[in-house]
Amino acid sequence: MDGQHRPGAHMLRRALPLALLALAGVNWALYRGALHSLYSLSTLVFLLTLADCLILLLVFWQAARLADRAHQDLRHATSGLSETMSLLAAVSDSTADPIFVRNRDGMLVFANPAGLRMLGRSREQALGQPLGALLGGAGGVGHEALDDSRVVQEKVSLTVEHSVGPSETRRTFATTMSPWLGPDGEALGVVCISTDISSRKEAEDTLRARESRLEEIVSRRTATLRRLADHLETVREEEKRAIARELHDDMGASLTSLSMHMEGAYPLLPSDTQWTERKAKIQNLLRSLVTTTRRMQTELRPTMLDLFGIKAAIHELIDDFRQRGNIEYDLSLPDEDIAIGHKLEITVYRMLQEILNNVVKHAQATHVDIILDVDEDRVALTVRDNGIGLSPESRDRPNAYGLRGLQERAAFLGGTVSFSKGRNGGTVVAVQLPLTNDQVDPVSL
Amino acid sequence: MMPAQRDASLLEQKQAALRVMLVEDSHIISDLISENLARIPKLRLLGIAETETEALSMLQEQPCDVLILDIQLRQGNGINLLRVLSADPAYAKTLKIVLSNHVSGTYRRICEQYGVQFFFDKTSEFPQLQMLLSRLSQTGIDS
Numbered sequence: 001m002d003g004q005h006r007p008g009a010h011m012l013r014r015a016l017p018l019a020l021l022a023l024a025g026v027n028w029a030l031y032r033g034a035l036h037s038l039y040s041l042s043t044l045v046f047l048l049t050l051a052d053c054l055i056l057l058l059v060f061w062q063a064a065r066l067a068d069r070a071h072q073d074l075r076h077a078t079s080g081l082s083e084t085m086s087l088l089a090a091v092s093d094s095t096a097d098p099i100f101v102r103n104r105d106g107m108l109v110f111a112n113p114a115g116l117r118m119l120g121r122s123r124e125q126a127l128g129q130p131l132g133a134l135l136g137g138a139g140g141v142g143h144e145a146l147d148d149s150r151v152v153q154e155k156v157s158l159t160v161e162h163s164v165g166p167s168e169t170r171r172t173f174a175t176t177m178s179p180w181l182g183p184d185g186e187a188l189g190v191v192c193i194s195t196d197i198s199s200r201k202e203a204e205d206t207l208r209a210r211e212s213r214l215e216e217i218v219s220r221r222t223a224t225l226r227r228l229a230d231h232l233e234t235v236r237e238e239e240k241r242a243i244a245r246e247l248h249d250d251m252g253a254s255l256t257s258l259s260m261h262m263e264g265a266y267p268l269l270p271s272d273t274q275w276t277e278r279k280a281k282i283q284n285l286l287r288s289l290v291t292t293t294r295r296m297q298t299e300l301r302p303t304m305l306d307l308f309g310i311k312a313a314i315h316e317l318i319d320d321f322r323q324r325g326n327i328e329y330d331l332s333l334p335d336e337d338i339a340i341g342h343k344l345e346i347t348v349y350r351m352l353q354e355i356l357n358n359v360v361k362h363a364q365a366t367h368v369d370i371i372l373d374v375d376e377d378r379v380a381l382t383v384r385d386n387g388i389g390l391s392p393e394s395r396d397r398p399n400a401y402g403l404r405g406l407q408e409r410a411a412f413l414g415g416t417v418s419f420s421k422g423r424n425g426g427t428v429v430a431v432q433l434p435l436t437n438d439q440v441d442p443v444s445l
Numbered sequence: 446m447m448p449a450q451r452d453a454s455l456l457e458q459k460q461a462a463l464r465v466m467l468v469e470d471s472h473i474i475s476d477l478i479s480e481n482l483a484r485i486p487k488l489r490l491l492g493i494a495e496t497e498t499e500a501l502s503m504l505q506e507q508p509c510d511v512l513i514l515d516i517q518l519r520q521g522n523g524i525n526l527l528r529v530l531s532a533d534p535a536y537a538k539t540l541k542i543v544l545s546n547h548v549s550g551t552y553r554r555i556c557e558q559y560g561v562q563f564f565f566d567k568t569s570e571f572p573q574l575q576m577l578l579s580r581l582s583q584t585g586i587d588s
Contacts, residue, residue, distance in 0.1 A: 253471040256568045260477045290568045316551040
């Protein structure tokens with residue numbers, strides 16, 4: 001140990017040689033003075049005594065002053081320390097947060113009263129025992145993480161969540177572990193400060209449970225609504241099909257036979273101008289009636305779909321769209337026959353009809369590519385136009401029922417519909433439907 | 446003329462007549478058609494079938510020269526019937542004529558694929574069918 005740590009001894013060790021040196025110097029100087037007969041020998045004795053006394057007095061007085069100061073410093077330091085100590089003790093004793101210190105071997109070296117309460121042990125029972133075993137004995141769960149060696153090895157702070165106590169009164173704690181560092185920076189152990197987060201945890205758990213219950217309700221109701229929408233859609237299709245059938249069997253047959261009767265009757269009409277004009281009018285009326293009935297019939301139910309399947313029906317649909325406007329259509333269909341079930345066929349057909357109606361109404365396109373692709377487990381319909389594109393605002397409009405209908409219908413069948421920007425502008429609508437669940441449970445209300 | 450000779454000549458006459466079969470599910474229309482076809486000499490309407498199955502069994506019972514059929518039927522459909530017939534060489538020589546209210550280009554194309562030679566709009570083109578049948582009854586099916 002050097003003088004820095006023992007100021008009194010150092011001072012004394014320095015004061016004695018200094019005093020001896022001063023005594024020797026002054027004595028020698030006074031002796032030289034006597035040799036030069038500056039004063040008599042009897043005066044020398046007196047002077048020597050006086051000077052030595054003075055020197056000793058000075059040295060001791062200085063030493064005493066230094067000792068006083070050192071003592072005072074020490075007292076200051078001690079009182080500061082004890083004040084800090086008592087403050088620390090007050091904090092650690094009064095806090096409700098358990099505080100533990102364990103050494104490098106995992107043995108408990110300190111625990112505040114809250115910590116001891118958490119362990120359910122007295123200070124004597126707890127100190128010197130392994131912390132892990134103590135927590136285990138108190139019904140702890142998840143405290144193994146407190147033995148994380150990274151705190152000591154890498155000197156990092158970590159926070160872990162663990163719980164303590166029997167299951168009915170179990171408390172959950174968040175414990176922050178920080179390295180306890182010695183004067184040279186080496187880790188002597190780990191300081192653990194725990195915070196009781198049981199109520200927060202409980203609130204979180206309740207919230208999570210409520211959230212998941214809510215999600216469940218929402219998804220159940222969504223499923224019901226989708227089933228209902230699907231049911232309505234199926235009913236609507238059936239009704240439309242029935243009306244179309246009626247139109248064909250009744251109106252269509254009547255109109256046909258009326259036309260045939262008229263063909264037989266025309267030669268019997270008088271050949272004057274009035275009747276020639278009337279004949280032309282009757283023929284026009286009949287033609288327009290027939291055209292309207294046939295159009296209504298096809299719109300209600302594409303007979304083509306029932307008779308020849310989706311490929312032929314799409315061909316007919318595109319022919320119809322071609323006649324309506326200045327849009328070119330490129331159609332790519334699988335070479336082989338498509339067998340995807342009646343329900344999916346009408347769904348794909350109606351979706352294509354809806355998408356093309358949108359293109360004609362809003363896209364200002366001049367070219368449309370339609371690609372239908374069917375493989376083992378899915379059917380994919382892609383419609384790509386070169387129009388002005390579909391803005392997100394118009395897509396998210398609350399009254400964009402057509403687009404939403406597409407998405408809902410696809411979702412019910414376990415598929416997806418995506419809208420994206422085409423490479424050269426325009427819109428790409430991609431529909432994917434799985435082939436597995438074309439047998440859907442009937443709706444139960 | 447001996448009764449046997451008379452029978453033979455009647456038989457010849459019958460054989461020479463154009464044998465027509467009609468597949469049509471609407472009574473009013475089939476009545477009208479048969480009424481109109483009856484006016485064509487040398488044409489014999491063998492029968493009227495209302496469904497696909499009925500048509501098939503009738504065809505199997507007696508051969509015909511001309512088959513006039515509608516596309517949409519109460520049971521089955523005309524195209525299925527054509528599909529079956531196109532696979533059977535026994536019906537290769539039968540003249541197939543579609544008379545329907547489904548008249549779009551797609552229907553016409555499909556019917557052509559299945560060996561339909563003539564396609565008429567039931568509502569507006571019946572007179573043309575009548576003319577065709579009159580001509581065929583005179584000249585025979587091979588012409």
